Amino acid sequence: MAGIYVHIPFCKKKCAYCDFISFPDYSREDLYFVALVKEIRQYAPLMKDRVFDTVFIGGGTPTSMKPGRLAAIMRELKNAFTISENAEITSEANPESADEEKLSELVAEGVNRLSLGLQSADDRLLEMIGRIHTKADFVKAVDTARRVGFTNINADVMHGLPGQTEESCLDTLRFLFSMDIPHISSYALILEENTPLYESVKSGETALPDPDETADMEDAGFLVMEENGYRRYEVSNFARPGFECRHNLNYWNNGEYLGLGLNSHSALRIRGEWTRFNNTDDLTEYVNELGGDKLPVRNTRTIPRDEEMFETVMLGLRKTAGLSRGSFIERFGEDPAVKYAPAISELELDGMIKVTDDALVLTKRGMDFQNEALIKFMDQ
Amino acid sequence: MAFPKELIRNFCIIAHIDPGKSTLADRLMELTETVAERDMEEQLLDSMDIERERGITIKSTAVRMFYKAKDGKTYMFNLIDTPGHVDFTYEVSRALAACEGAVLVVDATQGIEAQTLANVYLALDNDLEIVPVVNKIDLVSADAENTVREIEDIIGLPAEDAPRISAKTGLNVTDVLERIVTDVPAPKGDPDAPLKALIFDSIYDNYMGALSYVRIMDGTVRPGDRIRFMHSGNEFDVTEVGVFNPARLPVKELTAGEVGYISASIKSVAETKVGDTITLARDPAKEPLHGYKQANPMVFCGIYPADGADYEALKEALDKLILNDASISYEPETSQALGYGFRCGFLGLLHMEIAQERLEREFDLDLVTTAPSVIYRVIMLDGSVRLIDNPSSLPSPMEIQRMEEPTVTARIMTPSEFVGSIMELCQEKRGVFVDMSYIDSARVKLTYKMPLNEIIFDFFDGLKSRSRGYASFDYELGEYMESDLVKLDFLLNGDLCDALSNVVHRDKAYAKGRAMAEKLKEVIPRQQFEIPIQAAIGGKIIARETVKAVRKDVLAKCYGGDITRKKKLLEKQKEGKKRMRQVGTVAIPSDAFMSVLRIN
Numbered sequence: 001m002a003g004i005y006v007h008i009p010f011c012k013k014k015c016a017y018c019d020f021i022s023f024p025d026y027s028r029e030d031l032y033f034v035a036l037v038k039e040i041r042q043y044a045p046l047m048k049d050r051v052f053d054t055v056f057i058g059g060g061t062p063t064s065m066k067p068g069r070l071a072a073i074m075r076e077l078k079n080a081f082t083i084s085e086n087a088e089i090t091s092e093a094n095p096e097s098a099d100e101e102k103l104s105e106l107v108a109e110g111v112n113r114l115s116l117g118l119q120s121a122d123d124r125l126l127e128m129i130g131r132i133h134t135k136a137d138f139v140k141a142v143d144t145a146r147r148v149g150f151t152n153i154n155a156d157v158m159h160g161l162p163g164q165t166e167e168s169c170l171d172t173l174r175f176l177f178s179m180d181i182p183h184i185s186s187y188a189l190i191l192e193e194n195t196p197l198y199e200s201v202k203s204g205e206t207a208l209p210d211p212d213e214t215a216d217m218e219d220a221g222f223l224v225m226e227e228n229g230y231r232r233y234e235v236s237n238f239a240r241p242g243f244e245c246r247h248n249l250n251y252w253n254n255g256e257y258l259g260l261g262l263n264s265h266s267a268l269r270i271r272g273e274w275t276r277f278n279n280t281d282d283l284t285e286y287v288n289e290l291g292g293d294k295l296p297v298r299n300t301r302t303i304p305r306d307e308e309m310f311e312t313v314m315l316g317l318r319k320t321a322g323l324s325r326g327s328f329i330e331r332f333g334e335d336p337a338v339k340y341a342p343a344i345s346e347l348e349l350d351g352m353i354k355v356t357d358d359a360l361v362l363t364k365r366g367m368d369f370q371n372e373a374l375i376k377f378m379d380q
Numbered sequence: 381m382a383f384p385k386e387l388i389r390n391f392c393i394i395a396h397i398d399p400g401k402s403t404l405a406d407r408l409m410e411l412t413e414t415v416a417e418r419d420m421e422e423q424l425l426d427s428m429d430i431e432r433e434r435g436i437t438i439k440s441t442a443v444r445m446f447y448k449a450k451d452g453k454t455y456m457f458n459l460i461d462t463p464g465h466v467d468f469t470y471e472v473s474r475a476l477a478a479c480e481g482a483v484l485v486v487d488a489t490q491g492i493e494a495q496t497l498a499n500v501y502l503a504l505d506n507d508l509e510i511v512p513v514v515n516k517i518d519l520v521s522a523d524a525e526n527t528v529r530e531i532e533d534i535i536g537l538p539a540e541d542a543p544r545i546s547a548k549t550g551l552n553v554t555d556v557l558e559r560i561v562t563d564v565p566a567p568k569g570d571p572d573a574p575l576k577a578l579i580f581d582s583i584y585d586n587y588m589g590a591l592s593y594v595r596i597m598d599g600t601v602r603p604g605d606r607i608r609f610m611h612s613g614n615e616f617d618v619t620e621v622g623v624f625n626p627a628r629l630p631v632k633e634l635t636a637g638e639v640g641y642i643s644a645s646i647k648s649v650a651e652t653k654v655g656d657t658i659t660l661a662r663d664p665a666k667e668p669l670h671g672y673k674q675a676n677p678m679v680f681c682g683i684y685p686a687d688g689a690d691y692e693a694l695k696e697a698l699d700k701l702i703l704n705d706a707s708i709s710y711e712p713e714t715s716q717a718l719g720y721g722f723r724c725g726f727l728g729l730l731h732m733e734i735a736q737e738r739l740e741r742e743f744d745l746d747l748v749t750t751a752p753s754v755i756y757r758v759i760m761l762d763g764s765v766r767l768i769d770n771p772s773s774l775p776s777p778m779e780i781q782r783m784e785e786p787t788v789t790a791r792i793m794t795p796s797e798f799v800g801s802i803m804e805l806c807q808e809k810r811g812v813f814v815d816m817s818y819i820d821s822a823r824v825k826l827t828y829k830m831p832l833n834e835i836i837f838d839f840f841d842g843l844k845s846r847s848r849g850y851a852s853f854d855y856e857l858g859e860y861m862e863s864d865l866v867k868l869d870f871l872l873n874g875d876l877c878d879a880l881s882n883v884v885h886r887d888k889a890y891a892k893g894r895a896m897a898e899k900l901k902e903v904i905p906r907q908q909f910e911i912p913i914q915a916a917i918g919g920k921i922i923a924r925e926t927v928k929a930v931r932k933d934v935l936a937k938c939y940g941g942d943i944t945r946k947k948k949l950l951e952k953q954k955e956g957k958k959r960m961r962q963v964g965t966v967a968i969p970s971d972a973f974m975s976v977l978r979i980n
Contacts, residue, residue, distance in 0.1 A: 005941055187936045187937050188932070188936040189936075190935075190936060190937060211906070211930065211931065211932070212928065212931060214932075215931035215932050218932065235934055235935075235936065236936050236937065251941060251943075257941055259941055264941070265941035265942045265943070265944075266941065267941065267943070276943065276944065278942070278944075299944075311943060311947070314943075314946065314947070314950070315943070367934065368931065368932050368933070368934060369908060369932070369933045369934065370933065370934035370935070371933045371934055371935065371950060371953055372908070372933055374950055375950060375953060375954045375957065378950060378951075378954060379954070
């Protein structure tokens with residue numbers, strides 16, 4: 001398994017909580033597009049032995065670019081890389097920019113999964129966190145998506161937003177059930193430094209729900225999703241059977257992926273070494289370096305074996321299916337249940353982990369206190 | 381050949397804790413070309429980073445200057461820079477005893493402050509000639525005439541013709557030099573009498589060992605002499621004598637009236653104590669100089685490494701620190717909460733803070749410090765007396781007949797508009813009113829008798845905030861008094877946390893117990909279980925708070941492929957855990973132990 005991630009760093013408006021690399025400056029869209037195409041072509045010979053099973057175009061807001069751009073990027077990807085026939089190809093979109101023209105263009109180029117940023121079905125809350133769409137825009141976007149041929153649709157939602165209540169959270173989820181959306185990513189708000197929301201909370205202007213309220217929202221939300229046929233398959237991800245996101249599962253399986261575009265991250269086995277690197281997060285550098293036919297790569301690091309093992313644990317335990325002992329043995333020649341026996345026995349005593357024949361699986365409690373559990377693995 | 385004694389002037393500068401003093405010293409050195417202007421670094425005499433940052437002097441230093449006066453003669457000036465804080469009163473008094481005169485610098489924008497006054501009295505006690513100087517007259521808020529009046533009224537010194545200067549710009553500073561020539565007496569003393577050298581400070585040098593900073597009162601000392609410290613009885617062979625230029629400059633001899641240093645391969649400053657008298661072993665003086673005192677620590681606290689693995693490093697750091705500062709005491713202690721550490725004693729609060737800061741900075745240590753404590757006298761039922769400097773070692777109330785605590789006489793000078801709220805503060809701190817007098821129509825001097833235990837923590841902060849920074853404060857130690865004291869304990873999830881125990885007056889125990897419990901609730905992070913916090917006196921619970929259990933500790937999002945970011949967050953969380961102390965089942969951040977005391 002290997003995936004491709006493509007980053008589109010443009011957004012009509014930056015959300016109050018967002019610290020991803022994206023900006024509302026479309027004057028540089030053309031330059032960016034040219035650089036991205038160069039980057040894709042540069043990687044083509046380097047990736048000629050790999051078959052990619054998933055593609056994910058994220059952002060930013062990919063669908064906010066000029067018509068034709070996403071189609072062109074898809075064509076470049078297909079020219080440059082071997083993408084398997086039944087690959088899962090996702091594009092992110094925001095409800096306001098997911099119009100028929102853009103969505104048809106995606107379907108025509110083989111994009112078969114759409115991930116829509118809804119966040120909440122409460123228009124008042126949407127406005128407060130700086131979103132520029134409404135619940136009605138989402139309904140329209142989903143209708144359009146289905147009309148042009150999308151069946152595999154995800155909605156991102158958030159809890160722990162300022163002024164949000166448990167009822168508002170549940171309303172959003174029920175609304176998604178009524179729309180028959182097969183996949184839901186449900187994230188707790190992470191208050192990141194250097195965001196307008198962070199400043200506003202710090203100054204006391206905005207109050208966040210207290211951690212107990214947020215936990216209540218989360219627990220209630222998870223419960224109603226389970227009741228409505230969605231299975232939690234990762235910390236924050238829920239799907240009807242068969243709709244799990246393969247691209248993200250590849251991350252959690254600590255598989256290979258190639259990141260393209262500004263500030264994208266890659267993990268590849270290069271000449272036997274597990275290697276991570278990322279692209280610059282400076283748009284000017286990105287454009288200039290690719291203009292000079294140079295890959296804008298930063299922080300290339302060979303991951304020592306022990307660290308690669310820990311990464312595999314850290315990511316694997318995010319899945320409700322847990323960390324597969326078989327895959328771990330195949331990859332490292334060691335059984336994680338043996339390798340991490342001291343940490344595991346401590347966590348077992350605490351009721352945080354279970355060891356089955358096939359996997360190491362965190363319990364409900366272990367999922368809730370996952371960081372604590374991981375620190376035990378880390379310490380060992 | 382020795383410099384003619386009648387042309388020597390030994391003096392110090394007295395000023396409030398303020399860079400003004402060091403700035404004046406810098407100007408004097410410039411005018412006498414002791415250091416070239418281009419080599420001047422602001423406040424040359426204060427050499428420790430902490431001294432520069434805080435604008436205070438901790439150690440005494442000295443510098444020799446040559447000044448060609450208007451009478452055509454060239455004079456040798458020895459300026460001794462003294463510490464300026466109440467914690468170091470004894471060191472100040474010994475530095476003063478090494479001088480014949482003192483330049484009193486009064487800030488024309490502030491007037492005389494409590495600390496200045498205390499040092500003037502010390503100077504008068506040592507029979508010093510005082511040369512008043514009015515500083516900062518370049519500032520618009522300066523009121524030179526009123527300042528002169530204050531000097532005359534409060535100190536009783538004629539000050540009409542006191543130089544009005546700006547140490548910052550250098551304005552009229554030459555007048556100060558002239559006044560030192562005319563007003564400060566030349567030293568007395570007989571170069572041929574048996575040696576009597578007063579140690580006014582000592583420092584540790586990595587290459588030469590402990591150096592004694594001395595004023596030669598009588599006699600002469602040369603390299604090769606065998607010297608004796610009259611109080612300790614220790615003897616050493618002199619390897620070098622020298623003067624401060626301001627860098628150390630070896631000379632052939634130091635003789636009566638001069639100021640310099642003596643190096644004699646001494647291992648630690650503890651062997652060359654401030655106030656001791658150095659004499660020659662072959663021809664000793666009959667009597668040592670007056671005024672020697674053993675400086676005793678007044679304020680104690682536990683110092684622990686934030687990371688238990690650093691215990692040895694802390695021990696080494698303390699060993700090195702006392703090479704330079706013999707007034708710090710320390711002995712190993714253990715705490716259930718904090719593990720292995722040291723009980724350390726200091727001359728006062730500032731001294732304690734500075735020592736902690738030096739340990740953290742110069743030795744790169746992370747420390748946990750417990751609440752400062754004084755020494756309580758505990759009179760047991762059987763009449764025996766125990767001295768207790770650590771609340772957790774207080775005997776059970778059942779065995780105690782009564783307890784006594786040290787008091788101080790506190791002198792506070794404040795603009796009169798703040799008198800009401802400062803008196804309130806003193807009462808809150810169990811102060812007993814002694815006296816109030818008007819310095820002039822706008823300023824008041826208050827005197828209170830107060831328990832030392834009430835002023836060692838946040839009294840000074842309270843004073844500053846209630847007077848918008850205008851009040852100044854000074855204290856001297858008084859006697860012990862009987863007091864109804866109790867030990868306030870804290871239990872976390874049912875386990876006693878010894879590092880939080882403190883001794884308080886019974887009347888204040890409830891309020892303090894409640895306040896500290898509330899603060900603990902703020903600083904103890906939520907954990908996987910609910911944590912009851914209880915304040916207790918004896919077995920009785922007087923306050924209770926609860927830290928609710930945390931419900932989730934998981935990162936919602938994995939930031940796309942940015943695994944590094946997640947790993948870093950986990951690393952950070954792990955580091956945070958390392959900085960926590962385990963008390964029974966409860967983890968407490970290291971800095972919580974001090975922060976819970978900062979209440980109000």
